[in-house]
Amino acid sequence: MKANFADLDAFVAVAKARGFRDAARTAGVSASGLSEAVRRVEAQLGVRLLHRTTRSVVPTEAGQRLLDRLGPAFGEVEAALDVVNTFRGTPAGTLKLNVPISAVRLVLPDIVPGFLAAYPDIRLEIAAEDGFVDIVAQGFDAGIRYDERLEQDMIAVPIGPRxxxxxxxxxxxxxxxxxxxxxxxxxxxxxxxxxxxxxxxxxxxxxxxxxxxxxxxxxxxxxxxxxxxxxxxxxxxxxxxxxxxxxxxxxxxxxxxxxxxxxxxxxxxxxxGPFLYFPGNRLVPAPLRAFIDFVRAQAERG
The missing domain is CATH 3.40.190.290 (D-Maltodextrin-Binding Protein; domain 2)
Incomplete structure:
Protein backbone atom coordinates (compact mmCIF):
# COMPACT_ATOMS: atom_id res chain seq x y z
CA MET A 1 0.00 0.00 0.00
CA LYS A 2 1.41 3.38 -1.04
CA ALA A 3 0.77 6.53 0.93
CA ASN A 4 1.48 10.16 0.13
CA PHE A 5 4.76 11.17 1.77
CA ALA A 6 3.53 14.68 2.55
CA ASP A 7 0.37 13.33 4.21
CA LEU A 8 2.42 10.97 6.37
CA ASP A 9 4.68 13.87 7.29
CA ALA A 10 1.60 15.84 8.34
CA PHE A 11 0.45 12.96 10.55
CA VAL A 12 3.88 12.77 12.24
CA ALA A 13 3.89 16.52 12.86
CA VAL A 14 0.43 16.50 14.45
CA ALA A 15 1.08 13.38 16.53
CA LYS A 16 4.32 14.78 17.93
CA ALA A 17 2.85 18.22 18.63
CA ARG A 18 -0.32 16.69 20.15
CA GLY A 19 -2.37 19.25 18.29
CA PHE A 20 -3.15 20.66 14.85
CA ARG A 21 -2.51 24.30 15.74
CA ASP A 22 0.88 23.70 17.35
CA ALA A 23 1.91 21.48 14.45
CA ALA A 24 0.75 24.11 11.96
CA ARG A 25 2.80 26.84 13.67
CA THR A 26 5.90 24.64 13.64
CA ALA A 27 5.45 23.52 10.03
CA GLY A 28 4.35 26.91 8.72
CA VAL A 29 1.15 25.57 7.18
CA SER A 30 -2.56 25.77 7.99
CA ALA A 31 -4.19 23.61 10.64
CA SER A 32 -7.02 22.77 8.22
CA GLY A 33 -4.49 21.54 5.67
CA LEU A 34 -2.92 19.23 8.25
CA SER A 35 -6.36 17.97 9.26
CA GLU A 36 -7.23 17.09 5.69
CA ALA A 37 -3.90 15.32 5.22
CA VAL A 38 -4.45 13.18 8.32
CA ARG A 39 -7.98 12.31 7.18
CA ARG A 40 -6.58 11.12 3.84
CA VAL A 41 -4.09 8.85 5.57
CA GLU A 42 -6.78 7.43 7.86
CA ALA A 43 -9.11 6.85 4.92
CA GLN A 44 -6.42 5.08 2.93
CA LEU A 45 -5.37 2.88 5.83
CA GLY A 46 -8.92 2.28 7.02
CA VAL A 47 -8.10 2.93 10.67
CA ARG A 48 -8.29 5.88 13.04
CA LEU A 49 -4.84 7.22 13.90
CA LEU A 50 -5.69 10.10 16.23
CA HIS A 51 -8.11 10.63 19.10
CA ARG A 52 -9.39 14.19 18.65
CA THR A 53 -11.03 16.27 21.38
CA THR A 54 -11.51 20.01 21.79
CA ARG A 55 -8.51 20.07 24.15
CA SER A 56 -6.06 17.54 22.81
CA VAL A 57 -5.00 15.23 20.03
CA VAL A 58 -3.55 11.88 21.07
CA PRO A 59 -2.44 8.96 18.85
CA THR A 60 -4.55 5.82 18.98
CA GLU A 61 -2.71 2.53 19.53
CA ALA A 62 -2.47 2.12 15.77
CA GLY A 63 -1.37 5.74 15.39
CA GLN A 64 1.34 5.36 18.02
CA ARG A 65 2.72 2.25 16.33
CA LEU A 66 2.78 4.04 13.00
CA LEU A 67 4.49 7.05 14.60
CA ASP A 68 7.13 4.82 16.20
CA ARG A 69 8.00 3.36 12.79
CA LEU A 70 7.78 6.56 10.77
CA GLY A 71 10.05 8.61 13.05
CA PRO A 72 13.23 6.62 12.32
CA ALA A 73 12.20 6.11 8.68
CA PHE A 74 11.75 9.84 8.08
CA GLY A 75 15.08 10.43 9.74
CA GLU A 76 16.73 8.11 7.24
CA VAL A 77 15.05 9.88 4.33
CA GLU A 78 16.17 13.29 5.60
CA ALA A 79 19.71 12.02 6.11
CA ALA A 80 19.77 10.56 2.59
CA LEU A 81 18.57 13.83 1.07
CA ASP A 82 21.11 15.69 3.15
CA VAL A 83 23.92 14.03 1.22
CA VAL A 84 23.36 16.79 -1.34
CA ASN A 85 24.46 19.23 1.35
CA THR A 86 28.02 18.01 0.98
CA PHE A 87 28.12 19.64 -2.45
CA ARG A 88 27.27 23.08 -1.06
CA GLY A 89 29.88 25.65 -0.18
CA THR A 90 28.54 25.75 3.38
CA PRO A 91 26.17 23.28 5.09
CA ALA A 92 22.53 24.28 5.45
CA GLY A 93 19.46 22.90 7.13
CA THR A 94 18.16 22.22 10.62
CA LEU A 95 20.06 20.58 13.46
CA LYS A 96 17.90 19.26 16.31
CA LEU A 97 19.55 18.51 19.64
CA ASN A 98 18.12 17.05 22.85
CA VAL A 99 20.20 18.08 25.86
CA PRO A 100 20.04 18.16 29.65
CA ILE A 101 19.35 21.49 31.27
CA SER A 102 22.82 21.52 32.80
CA ALA A 103 24.30 21.47 29.28
CA VAL A 104 22.17 24.46 28.27
CA ARG A 105 23.54 26.29 31.29
CA LEU A 106 27.15 25.12 31.38
CA VAL A 107 28.20 23.71 27.97
CA LEU A 108 26.35 25.26 25.05
CA PRO A 109 26.91 28.97 25.81
CA ASP A 110 30.59 28.52 24.92
CA ILE A 111 29.72 26.75 21.65
CA VAL A 112 26.45 27.98 20.13
CA PRO A 113 27.25 31.65 19.37
CA GLY A 114 30.45 30.76 17.52
CA PHE A 115 28.81 27.89 15.67
CA LEU A 116 25.91 30.03 14.45
CA ALA A 117 28.34 32.71 13.29
CA ALA A 118 30.41 30.12 11.40
CA TYR A 119 27.37 28.44 9.79
CA PRO A 120 24.70 31.08 9.11
CA ASP A 121 22.67 28.71 6.91
CA ILE A 122 22.11 26.21 9.74
CA ARG A 123 19.13 26.54 12.06
CA LEU A 124 19.76 25.08 15.51
CA GLU A 125 16.80 23.71 17.48
CA ILE A 126 17.46 22.68 21.09
CA ALA A 127 15.10 20.84 23.43
CA ALA A 128 16.23 20.88 27.06
CA GLU A 129 15.06 18.12 29.40
CA ASP A 130 16.65 15.81 31.92
CA GLY A 131 14.60 12.69 31.24
CA PHE A 132 15.74 9.79 29.07
CA VAL A 133 14.74 10.32 25.44
CA ASP A 134 14.91 8.09 22.37
CA ILE A 135 16.45 10.72 20.10
CA VAL A 136 15.76 8.70 16.94
CA ALA A 137 12.08 8.11 17.67
CA GLN A 138 11.62 11.72 18.78
CA GLY A 139 13.18 13.13 15.61
CA PHE A 140 16.42 14.55 17.04
CA ASP A 141 19.71 14.43 15.16
CA ALA A 142 21.80 14.10 18.29
CA GLY A 143 21.77 14.56 22.04
CA ILE A 144 24.05 15.42 24.92
CA ARG A 145 24.32 13.11 27.90
CA TYR A 146 26.84 11.80 30.38
CA ASP A 147 28.60 8.50 29.75
CA GLU A 148 26.50 6.41 32.12
CA ARG A 149 23.42 7.34 30.08
CA LEU A 150 24.76 6.50 26.62
CA GLU A 151 23.40 3.57 24.66
CA GLN A 152 25.92 1.14 23.21
CA ASP A 153 24.90 1.66 19.58
CA MET A 154 25.57 5.40 19.76
CA ILE A 155 28.67 7.27 18.65
CA ALA A 156 29.92 9.64 21.34
CA VAL A 157 32.01 12.78 20.89
CA PRO A 158 33.36 14.67 23.94
CA ILE A 159 31.79 18.11 24.34
CA GLY A 160 32.40 20.73 26.98
CA PRO A 161 34.58 20.34 30.09
CA ARG A 162 36.09 16.87 30.46
CA GLY A 273 32.15 15.54 31.30
CA PRO A 274 29.29 15.13 28.81
CA PHE A 275 29.24 13.68 25.31
CA LEU A 276 27.47 14.60 22.10
CA TYR A 277 25.93 11.34 20.87
CA PHE A 278 24.14 10.21 17.72
CA PRO A 279 23.15 6.93 16.00
CA GLY A 280 26.06 5.04 14.50
CA ASN A 281 23.96 3.25 11.90
CA ARG A 282 22.75 6.32 9.99
CA LEU A 283 24.17 8.83 7.57
CA VAL A 284 25.38 11.89 9.45
CA PRO A 285 23.43 14.98 8.25
CA ALA A 286 25.60 17.86 7.06
CA PRO A 287 24.49 20.25 9.87
CA LEU A 288 25.41 17.63 12.48
CA ARG A 289 28.73 16.93 10.79
CA ALA A 290 29.47 20.66 10.85
CA PHE A 291 28.59 20.82 14.55
CA ILE A 292 30.82 17.84 15.36
CA ASP A 293 33.74 19.36 13.46
CA PHE A 294 33.20 22.69 15.21
CA VAL A 295 33.15 21.06 18.67
CA ARG A 296 36.29 19.06 17.94
CA ALA A 297 38.14 22.10 16.58
CA GLN A 298 37.17 24.11 19.65
CA ALA A 299 38.45 21.35 21.93
CA GLU A 300 41.78 21.26 20.08
CA ARG A 301 42.18 25.01 20.53
CA GLY A 302 41.70 24.47 24.24
Missing amino acids: VQRFAAAAAPAYLDRRGRPQHPRDLLDHDCLRGRFRSGATPPWEFERDGETLFVEPGGPLLVQAGEAADLAVTSAIAGAGVVFLFEDWLRPHLDSGVLEPILEDWWARFS
Missing part, protein backbone atom coordinates in the same frame (compact mmCIF):
# COMPACT_ATOMS: atom_id res chain seq x y z
CA VAL A 163 36.07 16.90 34.25
CA GLN A 164 33.34 18.37 36.43
CA ARG A 165 32.52 18.38 40.14
CA PHE A 166 29.44 18.58 42.30
CA ALA A 167 29.73 21.25 44.96
CA ALA A 168 28.03 21.84 48.30
CA ALA A 169 27.49 25.39 49.52
CA ALA A 170 25.40 27.58 51.77
CA ALA A 171 25.05 31.22 52.71
CA PRO A 172 27.64 32.42 55.28
CA ALA A 173 24.84 33.61 57.57
CA TYR A 174 23.27 30.14 57.54
CA LEU A 175 26.61 28.53 58.39
CA ASP A 176 27.25 31.06 61.17
CA ARG A 177 23.90 30.08 62.63
CA ARG A 178 23.99 26.30 62.12
CA GLY A 179 27.71 25.51 62.05
CA ARG A 180 30.05 24.42 59.28
CA PRO A 181 29.99 20.71 58.41
CA GLN A 182 33.35 18.98 58.79
CA HIS A 183 32.24 15.64 57.33
CA PRO A 184 29.52 14.68 54.80
CA ARG A 185 27.57 12.92 57.56
CA ASP A 186 27.22 16.27 59.34
CA LEU A 187 24.79 17.26 56.57
CA LEU A 188 22.22 14.96 58.19
CA ASP A 189 21.83 17.64 60.86
CA HIS A 190 21.39 20.46 58.33
CA ASP A 191 18.59 21.85 56.17
CA CYS A 192 19.42 20.61 52.69
CA LEU A 193 17.78 21.71 49.45
CA ARG A 194 17.29 18.57 47.36
CA GLY A 195 16.55 17.79 43.72
CA ARG A 196 14.27 15.11 42.30
CA PHE A 197 14.20 13.71 38.75
CA ARG A 198 11.02 13.49 36.69
CA SER A 199 11.05 9.73 37.31
CA GLY A 200 10.48 10.45 40.99
CA ALA A 201 13.98 9.39 42.06
CA THR A 202 15.78 11.65 44.51
CA PRO A 203 19.50 11.04 44.00
CA PRO A 204 21.72 10.92 47.07
CA TRP A 205 24.55 13.40 47.47
CA GLU A 206 27.85 11.75 46.55
CA PHE A 207 31.17 12.68 48.13
CA GLU A 208 34.64 11.22 47.77
CA ARG A 209 38.09 11.69 49.28
CA ASP A 210 41.26 9.60 49.23
CA GLY A 211 39.49 6.71 47.51
CA GLU A 212 36.55 6.73 49.92
CA THR A 213 33.06 7.35 48.50
CA LEU A 214 30.09 8.32 50.66
CA PHE A 215 26.43 8.70 49.73
CA VAL A 216 24.35 10.95 51.95
CA GLU A 217 20.57 11.42 51.88
CA PRO A 218 19.91 14.48 54.03
CA GLY A 219 16.53 16.00 54.71
CA GLY A 220 15.40 19.56 54.27
CA PRO A 221 12.64 22.06 53.66
CA LEU A 222 12.79 22.19 49.86
CA LEU A 223 12.56 19.58 47.09
CA VAL A 224 12.75 20.86 43.50
CA GLN A 225 12.63 19.34 40.02
CA ALA A 226 16.25 18.56 39.16
CA GLY A 227 17.45 20.78 36.34
CA GLU A 228 14.30 22.78 35.66
CA ALA A 229 13.98 24.28 39.15
CA ALA A 230 17.61 24.16 40.28
CA ASP A 231 17.86 27.95 40.27
CA LEU A 232 15.16 28.11 42.92
CA ALA A 233 17.31 25.94 45.19
CA VAL A 234 20.29 28.22 44.54
CA THR A 235 18.26 31.36 45.28
CA SER A 236 16.92 29.77 48.46
CA ALA A 237 20.42 28.83 49.57
CA ILE A 238 21.63 32.40 48.98
CA ALA A 239 18.72 33.60 51.13
CA GLY A 240 19.86 31.34 53.97
CA ALA A 241 17.36 28.48 53.65
CA GLY A 242 19.96 25.74 53.70
CA VAL A 243 22.65 23.80 51.84
CA VAL A 244 22.58 23.40 48.05
CA PHE A 245 24.38 20.65 46.09
CA LEU A 246 24.89 21.26 42.39
CA PHE A 247 27.42 21.45 39.56
CA GLU A 248 30.41 23.50 40.71
CA ASP A 249 30.29 25.56 37.51
CA TRP A 250 26.63 26.38 38.19
CA LEU A 251 27.48 27.68 41.66
CA ARG A 252 30.84 29.24 40.78
CA PRO A 253 29.59 32.85 40.22
CA HIS A 254 27.94 32.81 43.66
CA LEU A 255 30.99 31.23 45.30
CA ASP A 256 33.25 33.85 43.75
CA SER A 257 30.98 36.70 44.85
CA GLY A 258 30.82 35.35 48.39
CA VAL A 259 27.04 35.05 48.67
CA LEU A 260 27.59 31.29 48.94
CA GLU A 261 30.37 29.64 50.92
CA PRO A 262 31.82 26.27 49.84
CA ILE A 263 31.27 23.34 52.18
CA LEU A 264 33.37 20.15 52.37
CA GLU A 265 35.37 21.20 49.31
CA ASP A 266 37.96 18.44 49.76
CA TRP A 267 35.07 15.93 49.45
CA TRP A 268 33.64 17.21 46.17
CA ALA A 269 33.31 14.27 43.77
CA ARG A 270 34.78 14.49 40.26
CA PHE A 271 33.10 12.92 37.23
CA SER A 272 33.68 12.85 33.48
Whole structure:
Protein backbone atom coordinates (compact mmCIF):
# COMPACT_ATOMS: atom_id res chain seq x y z
CA MET A 1 0.00 0.00 0.00
CA LYS A 2 1.41 3.38 -1.04
CA ALA A 3 0.77 6.53 0.93
CA ASN A 4 1.48 10.16 0.13
CA PHE A 5 4.76 11.17 1.77
CA ALA A 6 3.53 14.68 2.55
CA ASP A 7 0.37 13.33 4.21
CA LEU A 8 2.42 10.97 6.37
CA ASP A 9 4.68 13.87 7.29
CA ALA A 10 1.60 15.84 8.34
CA PHE A 11 0.45 12.96 10.55
CA VAL A 12 3.88 12.77 12.24
CA ALA A 13 3.89 16.52 12.86
CA VAL A 14 0.43 16.50 14.45
CA ALA A 15 1.08 13.38 16.53
CA LYS A 16 4.32 14.78 17.93
CA ALA A 17 2.85 18.22 18.63
CA ARG A 18 -0.32 16.69 20.15
CA GLY A 19 -2.37 19.25 18.29
CA PHE A 20 -3.15 20.66 14.85
CA ARG A 21 -2.51 24.30 15.74
CA ASP A 22 0.88 23.70 17.35
CA ALA A 23 1.91 21.48 14.45
CA ALA A 24 0.75 24.11 11.96
CA ARG A 25 2.80 26.84 13.67
CA THR A 26 5.90 24.64 13.64
CA ALA A 27 5.45 23.52 10.03
CA GLY A 28 4.35 26.91 8.72
CA VAL A 29 1.15 25.57 7.18
CA SER A 30 -2.56 25.77 7.99
CA ALA A 31 -4.19 23.61 10.64
CA SER A 32 -7.02 22.77 8.22
CA GLY A 33 -4.49 21.54 5.67
CA LEU A 34 -2.92 19.23 8.25
CA SER A 35 -6.36 17.97 9.26
CA GLU A 36 -7.23 17.09 5.69
CA ALA A 37 -3.90 15.32 5.22
CA VAL A 38 -4.45 13.18 8.32
CA ARG A 39 -7.98 12.31 7.18
CA ARG A 40 -6.58 11.12 3.84
CA VAL A 41 -4.09 8.85 5.57
CA GLU A 42 -6.78 7.43 7.86
CA ALA A 43 -9.11 6.85 4.92
CA GLN A 44 -6.42 5.08 2.93
CA LEU A 45 -5.37 2.88 5.83
CA GLY A 46 -8.92 2.28 7.02
CA VAL A 47 -8.10 2.93 10.67
CA ARG A 48 -8.29 5.88 13.04
CA LEU A 49 -4.84 7.22 13.90
CA LEU A 50 -5.69 10.10 16.23
CA HIS A 51 -8.11 10.63 19.10
CA ARG A 52 -9.39 14.19 18.65
CA THR A 53 -11.03 16.27 21.38
CA THR A 54 -11.51 20.01 21.79
CA ARG A 55 -8.51 20.07 24.15
CA SER A 56 -6.06 17.54 22.81
CA VAL A 57 -5.00 15.23 20.03
CA VAL A 58 -3.55 11.88 21.07
CA PRO A 59 -2.44 8.96 18.85
CA THR A 60 -4.55 5.82 18.98
CA GLU A 61 -2.71 2.53 19.53
CA ALA A 62 -2.47 2.12 15.77
CA GLY A 63 -1.37 5.74 15.39
CA GLN A 64 1.34 5.36 18.02
CA ARG A 65 2.72 2.25 16.33
CA LEU A 66 2.78 4.04 13.00
CA LEU A 67 4.49 7.05 14.60
CA ASP A 68 7.13 4.82 16.20
CA ARG A 69 8.00 3.36 12.79
CA LEU A 70 7.78 6.56 10.77
CA GLY A 71 10.05 8.61 13.05
CA PRO A 72 13.23 6.62 12.32
CA ALA A 73 12.20 6.11 8.68
CA PHE A 74 11.75 9.84 8.08
CA GLY A 75 15.08 10.43 9.74
CA GLU A 76 16.73 8.11 7.24
CA VAL A 77 15.05 9.88 4.33
CA GLU A 78 16.17 13.29 5.60
CA ALA A 79 19.71 12.02 6.11
CA ALA A 80 19.77 10.56 2.59
CA LEU A 81 18.57 13.83 1.07
CA ASP A 82 21.11 15.69 3.15
CA VAL A 83 23.92 14.03 1.22
CA VAL A 84 23.36 16.79 -1.34
CA ASN A 85 24.46 19.23 1.35
CA THR A 86 28.02 18.01 0.98
CA PHE A 87 28.12 19.64 -2.45
CA ARG A 88 27.27 23.08 -1.06
CA GLY A 89 29.88 25.65 -0.18
CA THR A 90 28.54 25.75 3.38
CA PRO A 91 26.17 23.28 5.09
CA ALA A 92 22.53 24.28 5.45
CA GLY A 93 19.46 22.90 7.13
CA THR A 94 18.16 22.22 10.62
CA LEU A 95 20.06 20.58 13.46
CA LYS A 96 17.90 19.26 16.31
CA LEU A 97 19.55 18.51 19.64
CA ASN A 98 18.12 17.05 22.85
CA VAL A 99 20.20 18.08 25.86
CA PRO A 100 20.04 18.16 29.65
CA ILE A 101 19.35 21.49 31.27
CA SER A 102 22.82 21.52 32.80
CA ALA A 103 24.30 21.47 29.28
CA VAL A 104 22.17 24.46 28.27
CA ARG A 105 23.54 26.29 31.29
CA LEU A 106 27.15 25.12 31.38
CA VAL A 107 28.20 23.71 27.97
CA LEU A 108 26.35 25.26 25.05
CA PRO A 109 26.91 28.97 25.81
CA ASP A 110 30.59 28.52 24.92
CA ILE A 111 29.72 26.75 21.65
CA VAL A 112 26.45 27.98 20.13
CA PRO A 113 27.25 31.65 19.37
CA GLY A 114 30.45 30.76 17.52
CA PHE A 115 28.81 27.89 15.67
CA LEU A 116 25.91 30.03 14.45
CA ALA A 117 28.34 32.71 13.29
CA ALA A 118 30.41 30.12 11.40
CA TYR A 119 27.37 28.44 9.79
CA PRO A 120 24.70 31.08 9.11
CA ASP A 121 22.67 28.71 6.91
CA ILE A 122 22.11 26.21 9.74
CA ARG A 123 19.13 26.54 12.06
CA LEU A 124 19.76 25.08 15.51
CA GLU A 125 16.80 23.71 17.48
CA ILE A 126 17.46 22.68 21.09
CA ALA A 127 15.10 20.84 23.43
CA ALA A 128 16.23 20.88 27.06
CA GLU A 129 15.06 18.12 29.40
CA ASP A 130 16.65 15.81 31.92
CA GLY A 131 14.60 12.69 31.24
CA PHE A 132 15.74 9.79 29.07
CA VAL A 133 14.74 10.32 25.44
CA ASP A 134 14.91 8.09 22.37
CA ILE A 135 16.45 10.72 20.10
CA VAL A 136 15.76 8.70 16.94
CA ALA A 137 12.08 8.11 17.67
CA GLN A 138 11.62 11.72 18.78
CA GLY A 139 13.18 13.13 15.61
CA PHE A 140 16.42 14.55 17.04
CA ASP A 141 19.71 14.43 15.16
CA ALA A 142 21.80 14.10 18.29
CA GLY A 143 21.77 14.56 22.04
CA ILE A 144 24.05 15.42 24.92
CA ARG A 145 24.32 13.11 27.90
CA TYR A 146 26.84 11.80 30.38
CA ASP A 147 28.60 8.50 29.75
CA GLU A 148 26.50 6.41 32.12
CA ARG A 149 23.42 7.34 30.08
CA LEU A 150 24.76 6.50 26.62
CA GLU A 151 23.40 3.57 24.66
CA GLN A 152 25.92 1.14 23.21
CA ASP A 153 24.90 1.66 19.58
CA MET A 154 25.57 5.40 19.76
CA ILE A 155 28.67 7.27 18.65
CA ALA A 156 29.92 9.64 21.34
CA VAL A 157 32.01 12.78 20.89
CA PRO A 158 33.36 14.67 23.94
CA ILE A 159 31.79 18.11 24.34
CA GLY A 160 32.40 20.73 26.98
CA PRO A 161 34.58 20.34 30.09
CA ARG A 162 36.09 16.87 30.46
CA VAL A 163 36.07 16.90 34.25
CA GLN A 164 33.34 18.37 36.43
CA ARG A 165 32.52 18.38 40.14
CA PHE A 166 29.44 18.58 42.30
CA ALA A 167 29.73 21.25 44.96
CA ALA A 168 28.03 21.84 48.30
CA ALA A 169 27.49 25.39 49.52
CA ALA A 170 25.40 27.58 51.77
CA ALA A 171 25.05 31.22 52.71
CA PRO A 172 27.64 32.42 55.28
CA ALA A 173 24.84 33.61 57.57
CA TYR A 174 23.27 30.14 57.54
CA LEU A 175 26.61 28.53 58.39
CA ASP A 176 27.25 31.06 61.17
CA ARG A 177 23.90 30.08 62.63
CA ARG A 178 23.99 26.30 62.12
CA GLY A 179 27.71 25.51 62.05
CA ARG A 180 30.05 24.42 59.28
CA PRO A 181 29.99 20.71 58.41
CA GLN A 182 33.35 18.98 58.79
CA HIS A 183 32.24 15.64 57.33
CA PRO A 184 29.52 14.68 54.80
CA ARG A 185 27.57 12.92 57.56
CA ASP A 186 27.22 16.27 59.34
CA LEU A 187 24.79 17.26 56.57
CA LEU A 188 22.22 14.96 58.19
CA ASP A 189 21.83 17.64 60.86
CA HIS A 190 21.39 20.46 58.33
CA ASP A 191 18.59 21.85 56.17
CA CYS A 192 19.42 20.61 52.69
CA LEU A 193 17.78 21.71 49.45
CA ARG A 194 17.29 18.57 47.36
CA GLY A 195 16.55 17.79 43.72
CA ARG A 196 14.27 15.11 42.30
CA PHE A 197 14.20 13.71 38.75
CA ARG A 198 11.02 13.49 36.69
CA SER A 199 11.05 9.73 37.31
CA GLY A 200 10.48 10.45 40.99
CA ALA A 201 13.98 9.39 42.06
CA THR A 202 15.78 11.65 44.51
CA PRO A 203 19.50 11.04 44.00
CA PRO A 204 21.72 10.92 47.07
CA TRP A 205 24.55 13.40 47.47
CA GLU A 206 27.85 11.75 46.55
CA PHE A 207 31.17 12.68 48.13
CA GLU A 208 34.64 11.22 47.77
CA ARG A 209 38.09 11.69 49.28
CA ASP A 210 41.26 9.60 49.23
CA GLY A 211 39.49 6.71 47.51
CA GLU A 212 36.55 6.73 49.92
CA THR A 213 33.06 7.35 48.50
CA LEU A 214 30.09 8.32 50.66
CA PHE A 215 26.43 8.70 49.73
CA VAL A 216 24.35 10.95 51.95
CA GLU A 217 20.57 11.42 51.88
CA PRO A 218 19.91 14.48 54.03
CA GLY A 219 16.53 16.00 54.71
CA GLY A 220 15.40 19.56 54.27
CA PRO A 221 12.64 22.06 53.66
CA LEU A 222 12.79 22.19 49.86
CA LEU A 223 12.56 19.58 47.09
CA VAL A 224 12.75 20.86 43.50
CA GLN A 225 12.63 19.34 40.02
CA ALA A 226 16.25 18.56 39.16
CA GLY A 227 17.45 20.78 36.34
CA GLU A 228 14.30 22.78 35.66
CA ALA A 229 13.98 24.28 39.15
CA ALA A 230 17.61 24.16 40.28
CA ASP A 231 17.86 27.95 40.27
CA LEU A 232 15.16 28.11 42.92
CA ALA A 233 17.31 25.94 45.19
CA VAL A 234 20.29 28.22 44.54
CA THR A 235 18.26 31.36 45.28
CA SER A 236 16.92 29.77 48.46
CA ALA A 237 20.42 28.83 49.57
CA ILE A 238 21.63 32.40 48.98
CA ALA A 239 18.72 33.60 51.13
CA GLY A 240 19.86 31.34 53.97
CA ALA A 241 17.36 28.48 53.65
CA GLY A 242 19.96 25.74 53.70
CA VAL A 243 22.65 23.80 51.84
CA VAL A 244 22.58 23.40 48.05
CA PHE A 245 24.38 20.65 46.09
CA LEU A 246 24.89 21.26 42.39
CA PHE A 247 27.42 21.45 39.56
CA GLU A 248 30.41 23.50 40.71
CA ASP A 249 30.29 25.56 37.51
CA TRP A 250 26.63 26.38 38.19
CA LEU A 251 27.48 27.68 41.66
CA ARG A 252 30.84 29.24 40.78
CA PRO A 253 29.59 32.85 40.22
CA HIS A 254 27.94 32.81 43.66
CA LEU A 255 30.99 31.23 45.30
CA ASP A 256 33.25 33.85 43.75
CA SER A 257 30.98 36.70 44.85
CA GLY A 258 30.82 35.35 48.39
CA VAL A 259 27.04 35.05 48.67
CA LEU A 260 27.59 31.29 48.94
CA GLU A 261 30.37 29.64 50.92
CA PRO A 262 31.82 26.27 49.84
CA ILE A 263 31.27 23.34 52.18
CA LEU A 264 33.37 20.15 52.37
CA GLU A 265 35.37 21.20 49.31
CA ASP A 266 37.96 18.44 49.76
CA TRP A 267 35.07 15.93 49.45
CA TRP A 268 33.64 17.21 46.17
CA ALA A 269 33.31 14.27 43.77
CA ARG A 270 34.78 14.49 40.26
CA PHE A 271 33.10 12.92 37.23
CA SER A 272 33.68 12.85 33.48
CA GLY A 273 32.15 15.54 31.30
CA PRO A 274 29.29 15.13 28.81
CA PHE A 275 29.24 13.68 25.31
CA LEU A 276 27.47 14.60 22.10
CA TYR A 277 25.93 11.34 20.87
CA PHE A 278 24.14 10.21 17.72
CA PRO A 279 23.15 6.93 16.00
CA GLY A 280 26.06 5.04 14.50
CA ASN A 281 23.96 3.25 11.90
CA ARG A 282 22.75 6.32 9.99
CA LEU A 283 24.17 8.83 7.57
CA VAL A 284 25.38 11.89 9.45
CA PRO A 285 23.43 14.98 8.25
CA ALA A 286 25.60 17.86 7.06
CA PRO A 287 24.49 20.25 9.87
CA LEU A 288 25.41 17.63 12.48
CA ARG A 289 28.73 16.93 10.79
CA ALA A 290 29.47 20.66 10.85
CA PHE A 291 28.59 20.82 14.55
CA ILE A 292 30.82 17.84 15.36
CA ASP A 293 33.74 19.36 13.46
CA PHE A 294 33.20 22.69 15.21
CA VAL A 295 33.15 21.06 18.67
CA ARG A 296 36.29 19.06 17.94
CA ALA A 297 38.14 22.10 16.58
CA GLN A 298 37.17 24.11 19.65
CA ALA A 299 38.45 21.35 21.93
CA GLU A 300 41.78 21.26 20.08
CA ARG A 301 42.18 25.01 20.53
CA GLY A 302 41.70 24.47 24.24
